[in-house]
Amino acid sequence: MQTEVERVTAMTHEQRNPISPLDLGWVNSIRVNRSAVERRVSSLPNRRTVKKDWQAAWLLKAISCMDLTTLSGDDTVGTVQRLCLKARQPIRGDLVDALGIRSLNLTVGAVCVYHTFVATAVQSLQGTAIPVAAVSTGFPAGLSPMELRLREIEASVAAGAREIDIVISRHLVLNGDWQGLYDEVRAFREACGEAHMKTILATGELGTLRNIAQASLVCMLAGADFIKTSTGKEPVNATLPVSLVMVRAIRDYHEQTGYKVGFKPAGGIRTAKQSLDWLALIKEELGDQWLHPHLFRYGASALLGDIERQLEHYLTGQYSSAIRHPMG
Numbered sequence: 001m002q003t004e005v006e007r008v009t010a011m012t013h014e015q016r017n018p019i020s021p022l023d024l025g026w027v028n029s030i031r032v033n034r035s036a037v038e039r040r041v042s043s044l045p046n047r048r049t050v051k052k053d054w055q056a057a058w059l060l061k062a063i064s065c066m067d068l069t070t071l072s073g074d075d076t077v078g079t080v081q082r083l084c085l086k087a088r089q090p091i092r093g094d095l096v097d098a099l100g101i102r103s104l105n106l107t108v109g110a111v112c113v114y115h116t117f118v119a120t121a122v123q124s125l126q127g128t129a130i131p132v133a134a135v136s137t138g139f140p141a142g143l144s145p146m147e148l149r150l151r152e153i154e155a156s157v158a159a160g161a162r163e164i165d166i167v168i169s170r171h172l173v174l175n176g177d178w179q180g181l182y183d184e185v186r187a188f189r190e191a192c193g194e195a196h197m198k199t200i201l202a203t204g205e206l207g208t209l210r211n212i213a214q215a216s217l218v219c220m221l222a223g224a225d226f227i228k229t230s231t232g233k234e235p236v237n238a239t240l241p242v243s244l245v246m247v248r249a250i251r252d253y254h255e256q257t258g259y260k261v262g263f264k265p266a267g268g269i270r271t272a273k274q275s276l277d278w279l280a281l282i283k284e285e286l287g288d289q290w291l292h293p294h295l296f297r298y299g300a301s302a303l304l305g306d307i308e309r310q311l312e313h314y315l316t317g318q319y320s321s322a323i324r325h326p327m328g
């Protein structure tokens with residue numbers, strides 16, 4: 001019988017999603033029933049409540065699946081270094097001891113920064129297995145010249161980023177230019193080389209759920225390792241309806257091709273309660289095999305503080321002030 005370590009090792013050595021030909025027949029056949037999507041997600045937050053020990057365990061899982069992020073215009077070497085310290089030890093030592101989880105060596109899934117801070121983050125995370133993710137390709141609008149976007153990916157990889165979060169050109173989706181979108185994402189994937197590519201759809205700017213489902217498929221055919229909802233900079237970022245459409249696209253893609261693509265909701269996920277809603281969505285729609293950092297990540301700059309606060313409440317029965325849980 002496989003041990004837990006052997007099982008996780010086997011999973012993480014699954015074959016990477018390859019670049020496949022663009023299948024326009026499949027893309028054009030996609031339909032989304034908005035009211036059915038809304039009905040399904042409205043049942044999620046109330047239907048499955050996890051309490052006490054189970055809730056604490058789910059929150060620890062959420063931490064392990066977090067891309068701890070800073071993407072602000074006022075980022076500095078100092079803020080990135082402090083964020084990396086938090087990534088190494090995401091919850092306070094006294095809480096780790098009280099939870100009895102020191103042997104887990106819990107860390108976040110990755111640290112996500114602008115290209116400028118990749119080298120700082122890589123250096124600050126030395127001696128850990130935590131990868132650095134860079135937002136490249138003219139994040140967040142993705143409208144700089146293609147050549148520069150490709151060079152930016154290469155520069156981030158050369159600086160040590162093991163994951164690249166690219167943004168797609170929204171106008172290609174809004175014009176139904178699936179060939180253009182496929183060519184763009186495929187070129188990004190080729191520029192990433194061994195680095196894993198998360199493809200940000202910026203769903204708040206794509207107009208319809210059908211566009212989101214079609215763009216998800218095109219990005220997966222073009223070799224995306226993950227599809228990601230948002231940059232965090234759109235007027236509307238990660239929502240449950242959009243996430244349901246994307247995880248169902250991932251499920252269909254897996255059923256048709258056998259390849260597993262990861263999912264990353266990002267932008268506006270700030271509370272422990274929200275993190276549980278997304279875990280429930282993944283568990284129910286994709287199954288436990290997706291509930292691991294190699295297939296599921298949250299992109300979040302402020303979620304960790306609320307999770308730490310919730311874990312303290314679980315241990316002490318008291319809610320501490322949010323300022324006692326800084327990110328760095």
Ligand SMILES: O=C[C@H](O)COP(=O)(O)O
Nearest residue numbers: 231232267268299300301
């Ligand atoms: O990719 C991650 C997002 O930019 C984070 O958004 P957030 O600051 O709303 O958590």
